[in-house]
Amino acid sequence: MAENQNTVCFRTMHLDARVRHTLESYRSVGGYRQWERILREKPDPDQLINEVKTSALRGRGGAGFPTGLKWSFMPRSKPDQKYIVCNSDEGEPGTCKDRDIMRYNPHQLIEGMAIAGYCIGATIGYNYIRGEFYEPIARFDEALEEAYAAGLLGKELLGSSIDFDLYTHLGAGAYICGEETALLESLEGKKGQPRFKPPFPAQAGLYGKPTTINNTESLASVPVILEKGGQWFLEQGRPNNGGPKLFSVTGHVARPDNFEIPLGTPFRDLLEMAGGVSGGRALKAVIPGGSSVPVVPGDVMLTTDMDYDSITKAGSMLGSGAVIVIAEGTCMVKVLANLAHFYAHESCGQCTPCREGTGWLARVLDRMLAGQGRTQDLDLLDNVAGRIGGRTICALGDAAAMPVQSFLKHYRFEFEYLVEHGRPLVEAA
Amino acid sequence: MSFRNTPLAVIQDVDKETLLTPELRAEIDKHVAKYPPEWKQSAVMPALTLVQDHNGGWLSRELMDQVAAYLDMPETAVYEVATFYAMYDLEPVGRHKVCVCNSISCMLGGAEELMHHIEKKHNVAPGGTTADGKLTFKEFECLGACRHAPVVMVDKAYHECVTPDAIDKIIDDLD
Ligand SMILES: Cc1cc2nc3c(=O)[nH]c(=O)nc-3n(C[C@H](O)[C@H](O)[C@H](O)COP(=O)(O)O)c2cc1C
Ligand code: SF4
Ligand code: FES
Numbered sequence: 001m002a003e004n005q006n007t008v009c010f011r012t013m014h015l016d017a018r019v020r021h022t023l024e025s026y027r028s029v030g031g032y033r034q035w036e037r038i039l040r041e042k043p044d045p046d047q048l049i050n051e052v053k054t055s056a057l058r059g060r061g062g063a064g065f066p067t068g069l070k071w072s073f074m075p076r077s078k079p080d081q082k083y084i085v086c087n088s089d090e091g092e093p094g095t096c097k098d099r100d101i102m103r104y105n106p107h108q109l110i111e112g113m114a115i116a117g118y119c120i121g122a123t124i125g126y127n128y129i130r131g132e133f134y135e136p137i138a139r140f141d142e143a144l145e146e147a148y149a150a151g152l153l154g155k156e157l158l159g160s161s162i163d164f165d166l167y168t169h170l171g172a173g174a175y176i177c178g179e180e181t182a183l184l185e186s187l188e189g190k191k192g193q194p195r196f197k198p199p200f201p202a203q204a205g206l207y208g209k210p211t212t213i214n215n216t217e218s219l220a221s222v223p224v225i226l227e228k229g230g231q232w233f234l235e236q237g238r239p240n241n242g243g244p245k246l247f248s249v250t251g252h253v254a255r256p257d258n259f260e261i262p263l264g265t266p267f268r269d270l271l272e273m274a275g276g277v278s279g280g281r282a283l284k285a286v287i288p289g290g291s292s293v294p295v296v297p298g299d300v301m302l303t304t305d306m307d308y309d310s311i312t313k314a315g316s317m318l319g320s321g322a323v324i325v326i327a328e329g330t331c332m333v334k335v336l337a338n339l340a341h342f343y344a345h346e347s348c349g350q351c352t353p354c355r356e357g358t359g360w361l362a363r364v365l366d367r368m369l370a371g372q373g374r375t376q377d378l379d380l381l382d383n384v385a386g387r388i389g390g391r392t393i394c395a396l397g398d399a400a401a402m403p404v405q406s407f408l409k410h411y412r413f414e415f416e417y418l419v420e421h422g423r424p425l426v427e428a429a
Numbered sequence: 430m431s432f433r434n435t436p437l438a439v440i441q442d443v444d445k446e447t448l449l450t451p452e453l454r455a456e457i458d459k460h461v462a463k464y465p466p467e468w469k470q471s472a473v474m475p476a477l478t479l480v481q482d483h484n485g486g487w488l489s490r491e492l493m494d495q496v497a498a499y500l501d502m503p504e505t506a507v508y509e510v511a512t513f514y515a516m517y518d519l520e521p522v523g524r525h526k527v528c529v530c531n532s533i534s535c536m537l538g539g540a541e542e543l544m545h546h547i548e549k550k551h552n553v554a555p556g557g558t559t560a561d562g563k564l565t566f567k568e569f570e571c572l573g574a575c576r577h578a579p580v581v582m583v584d585k586a587y588h589e590c591v592t593p594d595a596i597d598k599i600i601d602d603l604d
Contacts, residue, residue, distance in 0.1 A: 189470030
């Protein structure tokens with residue numbers, strides 16, 4: 001397994017930890033060769049986009065939308081200013097991979113953004129980084145300085161007619177800004193409230209101009225796709241599920257960490273890499289794609305592979321690749337209450353079903369945990385969740401609703417026990 | 430189109446040289462330079478962050494008004510931003526901010542015990558400041574470092590896999 005690890009976004013990981021993030025280190029693994037080739041040869045952008053399409057790279061931010069296809073929506077020939085925006089707002093509970101890309105391999109993100117800019121006709125890029133990421137922000141800014149000094153960013157690069165300027169934009173603490181149109185609002189200096197779509201960002205995005213937004217990991221994958229070929233990347237994973245992907249394995253495991261492994265790796269193997277369930281306990285449940293996706297019972301996960309299509313078959317979603325492991329002995333009502341509070345806190349408040357519904361969910365769950373649950377509360381939870389899902393401007397509403405329905409489906413007896421006895425079936429969190 | 434895509438620019442009749450401090454203005458200008466000239470308001474978040482840092486960790490109304498004037502924004506537009514994002518404080522805070530993540534991975538890693546420990550030991554509820562003005566204690570949502578759960582952000586530094594003993598030491602070491 002080890003030889004298959006860290007082949008794309010983490011390809012500098014084996015280098016000296018003190019310097020692996022520098023330009024020199026990045027160059028030593030082949031960095032910036034693709035960008036320099038583009039600047040020299042000016043290939044047809046469609047040819048590059050086709051390579052990305054061949055790779056079957058799917059958006060790593062959560063939705064899994066094919067990256068090459070997204071790029072092809074951009075009206076490249078329009079004279080308008082166009083923008084490439086990187087989503088480094090990483091806030092989905094359980095997800096901690098983009099932070100490490102910026103800490104350990106920031107130049108690859110820069111190269112990926114520059115290439116993406118060329119493909120979609122954007123000469124300006126912004127990397128929106130959440131404000132709490134002081135260390136990654138400093139790393140990324142340092143890397144930007146190095147890249148400018150080396151003539152890899154700026155105007156008329158390497159004597160070509162190609163310009164590309166890249167800037168860091170700082171967030172200030174709001175999960176909702178990870179939603180791509182909220183992120184654009186935030187970049188425009190407003191509160192981060194998602195926009196109604198259409199128009200989609202490819203038509204009217206940042207400052208009303210055509211814009212592509214991609215996740216940090218998606219963009220950082222691009223230089224390696226061009227270097228080794230779309231076919232190579234595809235073959236690292238499975239058909240329709242190209243490449244390796246970063247998985248943040250957290251929760252009740254002995255060695256929580258990020259693992260860059262081929263899509264399609266059995267969950268069982270990933271769990272083993274993370275040292276297995278901590279404290280020698282049995283596996284109870286897994287939330288396989290960040291806090292917003294349905295929970296999957298442990299026994300189902302143990303026969304499931306880690307790729308978009310397999311996880312969908314198991315009744316959930318790969319999402320951001322955050323694998324939250326829950327051991328036997330954990331109260332699932334408490335876990336759900338924690339998730340519900342998160343969404344209630346992070347709802348931007350624009351849509352009534354989300355603003356009111358997320359609060360309801362959290363309060364009903366609190367009431368149950370306080371031993372004051374009523375028999376009707378189970379149906380109430382299901383009902384409230386059902387009235388949020390699909391009725392809101394952005395997917396945060398669905399993200400709040402989906403866990404509720406899946407927890408009730410798989411662990412209904414725990415909720416019933418709590419209501420009946422006034423205390424949880426299992427005491428530990 | 431359902432969203433407003435033009436800057437709100439209002440030119441306030443003040444001499445910009447009188448606003449904030451020369452150092453802050455220079456820092457803010459670096460951010461303003463990243464955006465199209467008519468979109469100075471894009472720099473409002475980093476500007477508020479800089480001003481807050483310079484003011485001992487919180488934003489007064491007067492400072493927000495100065496940021497508005499400096500960026501040619503309506504004052505209410507700045508308040509909207511300042512009240513929306515979790516990293517801005519609109520009331521005086523302690524000398525240090527201790528922000529404990531209590532989202533799912535950190536909760537599974539023991540964040541609740543950690544929070545109770547801080548609450549008891551320093552006699553401060555989440556959102557509050559200790560009587561000696563040393564700490565403002567906050568419960569935070571996912572800090573994006575979940576593999577090191579539980580994670581605590583103390584001012585600008587992340588602390589990883591924090592135990593009650595470790596947080597005692599971290600807090601002791603603060604002035
Ligand atoms: C509530 C919410 C939060 C999101 N948070 C993030 C995030 O932190 N990072 C991210 O890359 N995408 C996030 N997304 C997904 C983005 O909207 C968008 O799909 C993604 O950035 C596109 O990039 P990709 O195609 O490369 O994945 C979020 C979506 C929603 C609805
Ligand atoms: S679904 Fe929730 S977070 Fe999304 S726009 Fe509506 S209120 Fe805001
Ligand atoms: S859940 Fe605490 S850092 Fe992500």
